[in-house]
Amino acid sequence: MNIQKSVNSFLKQCKRVLKVAKKPTTEEYLNFSKITAIGIAIIGVIGFVIVLIAQLAGV
Incomplete structure (x- = not known):
């Protein structure tokens, strides 16, 4: 269950970033x-x- 919550949280964050992002x-x-x-x-x-x-120092 904990993994599912973290995956859902990650997907929500990705969705929020994509809404704010714009093409330059x-x-x-x-x-x-x-x-x-x-x-x-x-x-x-x-x-x-x-x-x-x-090269000039001969190293």
Whole structure:
């Protein structure tokens, strides 16, 4: 019985989230994509700099 209550509770929470959720507009999607691309580029540059420093240091 306890498992059934927790499953029902979970399904109610999922239903509530889906009611509140909305599809992003084109502008929101483009902004999100730009921010994600900038973040990936920054992480890549940091990784490249670390590898470059390690190679120059002879590690």
